[in-house]
Each structure stands twice: as C-alpha cells, then as structure tokens.
Amino acid sequence: MEKKIVAGIIGLEFGRAHLEGALAYGAEIGLICDCDEKALKFAGEKYDIPEEKWTLDYHDIINNKEINAVSIGIPDQLHKQVAIEMLEAGKHVLCEKPLALTKEDVAEIVQAAKKSGCVFMVGQICRFTPSFVKTKELIESGALGELYFVESEYAHDYMNIVSNKQNWRSDDARHGVIGGGCHAVDLLRWLAGDPEEVFAYGTHKLLPTVSYDDSTIAIMKFPNDIAGKVYVSTGCKRDYTMRTVIYGTKGTVICDNTSPTMQVFTIGEDGLAHDPEIIELEVNNHNFVKEFEVFADSIVNGTPCPTPAEEGAKTVAACIAIVESATTGKIVKPDYSFCE
Numbered sequence: 001m002e003k004k005i006v007a008g009i010i011g012l013e014f015g016r017a018h019l020e021g022a023l024a025y026g027a028e029i030g031l032i033c034d035c036d037e038k039a040l041k042f043a044g045e046k047y048d049i050p051e052e053k054w055t056l057d058y059h060d061i062i063n064n065k066e067i068n069a070v071s072i073g074i075p076d077q078l079h080k081q082v083a084i085e086m087l088e089a090g091k092h093v094l095c096e097k098p099l100a101l102t103k104e105d106v107a108e109i110v111q112a113a114k115k116s117g118c119v120f121m122v123g124q125i126c127r128f129t130p131s132f133v134k135t136k137e138l139i140e141s142g143a144l145g146e147l148y149f150v151e152s153e154y155a156h157d158y159m160n161i162v163s164n165k166q167n168w169r170s171d172d173a174r175h176g177v178i179g180g181g182c183h184a185v186d187l188l189r190w191l192a193g194d195p196e197e198v199f200a201y202g203t204h205k206l207l208p209t210v211s212y213d214d215s216t217i218a219i220m221k222f223p224n225d226i227a228g229k230v231y232v233s234t235g236c237k238r239d240y241t242m243r244t245v246i247y248g249t250k251g252t253v254i255c256d257n258t259s260p261t262m263q264v265f266t267i268g269e270d271g272l273a274h275d276p277e278i279i280e281l282e283v284n285n286h287n288f289v290k291e292f293e294v295f296a297d298s299i300v301n302g303t304p305c306p307t308p309a310e311e312g313a314k315t316v317a318a319c320i321a322i323v324e325s326a327t328t329g330k331i332v333k334p335d336y337s338f339c340e
C-alpha cells in the first residue's frame with residue numbers, strides 16, 4: 001500500500017479535470033505532461049505548477065521513481081500503449097474512457113493490468129455524477145421497485161471537432177457509440193447489468209466528414225427482464241446532455257448530467273405517482289474530484305476500485321455489439337470473452 005499519492009498527469013486538455021481532481025485531493029504533483037507545448041504551458045501556468053515539473057515526454061513520468069499514480073487523458077487510440085508502459089513501470093493508472101477502441105487493445109490492457117498488481121481504474125465518470133449516484137441509491141434501496149425499462153442518451157455535437165479531418169475523433173475506428181456513447185452504455189450497465197442482446201439502427205446525416213453513423217439508437221435486453229434503450233448522437237443540433245429515465249414498478253427517475261435538479265416519482269398508497277420529488281444536486285455535472293479521490297483511496301487504503309479494466313472492457317464490448325448490430329441489421333449478443 002502506498003502512503004501518499006505523487007501524481008503524473010498525461011494529456012492536458014480534458015485531462016486538466018484529472019489535474020484538478022489530484023490537486024483537490026491534495027496529491028503531490030510529480031510531473032504534468034503534454035506533447036503540445038501550448039497545452040503544457042497553459043496548464044502549468046493556470047494551476048501554478050513549477051516549470052521543472054512540466055514535460056513534453058511521458059517517458060519522463062516512467063523514469064520518475066517518486067510518481068506512483070498516473071492519469072491518462074490523451075486520445076483513445078493511444079490509451080493502450082501508454083497504459084501498458086505505465087503498468088509495466090509499476091504505476092497505478094487512471095485511464096480515460098473508453099478503455100480502448102478495439103477488442104484486441106482492450107484485451108491487452110486487461111491482461112497487463114492483471115499482471116501488474118497495480119490499481120487500474122477506467123474513468124467511467126457517470127458513476128460519480130451526483131444525479132446518477134442518487135439514482136443508483138434509489139434503485140438499491142428498493143424505492144423504485146423492480147426495474148423494467150432504462151434509457152439514457154449521449155447527445156453531443158462534434159461538428160466543429162471532426163470538421164478537422166486530422167483530429168483523432170475523425171478516425172474511422174472512433175465510432176461515436178464507442179467514443180462518447182460509452183458513457184450512456186456504462187451508466188445503464190451500472191444500473192441494470194450487462195446487456196445480453198442488442199439491436200441497433202444508425203443514420204448518417206449530420207457529420208459529412210466522418211465515415212461512421214452520427215446517430216444510433218440501440219434497444220437492449222438486460223438481465224432480470226429489463227428492457228433498455230441507448231441513444232447516441234454526435235451531430236445533434238442541441239446542447240450537450242445525457243438525458244436518462246429509469247422506470248421501476250414503484251417509481252421513476254428523470255435526470256441528466258447537466259441540470260441542477262432531478263425528478264423522482266414514487267407511488268403513494270393509491271398506487272399512483274403524483275407530483276415528483278425535486279431533488280437539488282450539489283454538483284450539476286460530472287464529479288472529477290470524487291473520481292480522483294476514489295482512485296487515490298484504492299491506492300492508499302486498498303478500497304476496491306469500482307471500475308477496473310474489466311469493467312471498462314465490458315462497456316466497450318457492449319458498444320462494439322451496438323455498432324455491429326447497426327452495421328449488420330442483426331440482433332447481436334455482446335462478446336464479453338475478452339474482458340476478463
């Protein structure tokens with residue numbers, strides 16, 4: 001068990017959320033890294049990190065014996081290489097979602113994480129989003145009764161990003177369902193279990209510069225007779241949201257990840273649900289501070305990591321099944337065989 005966290009943060013665009021999490025936790029910052037000088041300078045100055053702790057080369061993190069916890073916030077296609085190098089160097093890893101984009105890469109990371117004995121956490125951030133955490137508590141308390149239908153969506157317009165053909169999100173392998181849609185899929189897996197069958201239908205009207213569908217609807221069969229639906233749009237003309245509705249025999253939750261409140265309907269003595277309870281949320285978005293705290297707690301206190309490589313792997317497996325179904329027009333049973 002480690003006594004304290006000395007963090008190395010790789011990737012300083014979105015990865016700054018991990019840096020903020022590490023600082024809020026009180027971790028010592030060993031090194032921050034970005035191969036882009038501007039991104040490195042911006043983050044270094046913004047968070048007042050001394051210049052001797054800036055590096056353009058992530059190998060400096062491998063060679064720094066003090067650093068024991070590494071966050072990986074770089075393009076999805078690079079997760080495998082960097083994650084495995086860090087694990088081989090004995091570093092604990094917090095890796096951004098999706099774990100990787102292909103079965104082969106996912107399987108290699110899972111095996112490397114197992115072999116290393118290090119904590120490996122996939123940043124499935126929805127498991128720390130206050131509205132979704134509250135929903136999980138309501139399910140587990142029995143307040144909603146038995147679940148029978150769960151739905152979530154990932155709607156996020158990538159048009160400005162992928163109009164640059166050089167951007168890594170334009171890559172054929174970075175299908176919107178795996179890249180961003182994995183948030184909604186992971187959320188439903190967490191709330192309802194591993195999908196057993198999926199059927200999906202995709203369309204492509206919004207993002208002419210990419211090869212993959214920009215709108216996908218998937219119907220899913222979950223264990224315990226629960227039906228589910230995931231909708232993914234990466235070209236939608238609206239603001240970003242993950243609207244989510246969870247239906248149980250005794251109540252219903254309506255929430256998302258960007259509103260300050262959520263609605264909870266539960267039945268009264270007449271068996272009907274009248275006015276919803278409106279619950280105010282402390283953080284009305286993803287909670288990266290909590291995510292880092294849980295990662296650090298696994299390293300320092302040995303508390304079980306909630307999203308080890310195997311969990312991130314199963315989410316990718318379910319996403320791959322959705323893409324396969326939308327491509328073939330057939331019902332697909334997700335293949336989880338490479339996830340353990």
Ligand SMILES: NC(=O)c1ccc[n+]([C@@H]2O[C@H](COP(=O)([O-])OP(=O)(O)OC[C@H]3O[C@@H](n4cnc5c(N)ncnc54)[C@H](O)[C@@H]3O)[C@@H](O)[C@H]2O)c1
Nearest residue numbers: 011012013014015034035036039073074075076096097125
């Ligand atoms: N959890 C979430 O809600 C969420 C949101 C956005 C992005 N992400 C994930 O975070 C990761 C990064 O996404 P982003 O939006 O920051 O991408 P981005 O392209 O905006 O930024 C990536 C950064 O990584 C740097 N980088 C690339 N290769 C590097 C290398 N070899 N060494 C050091 N730095 C390198 C780039 O210079 C850039 O600054 C992706 O895996 C993405 O899927 C997660």
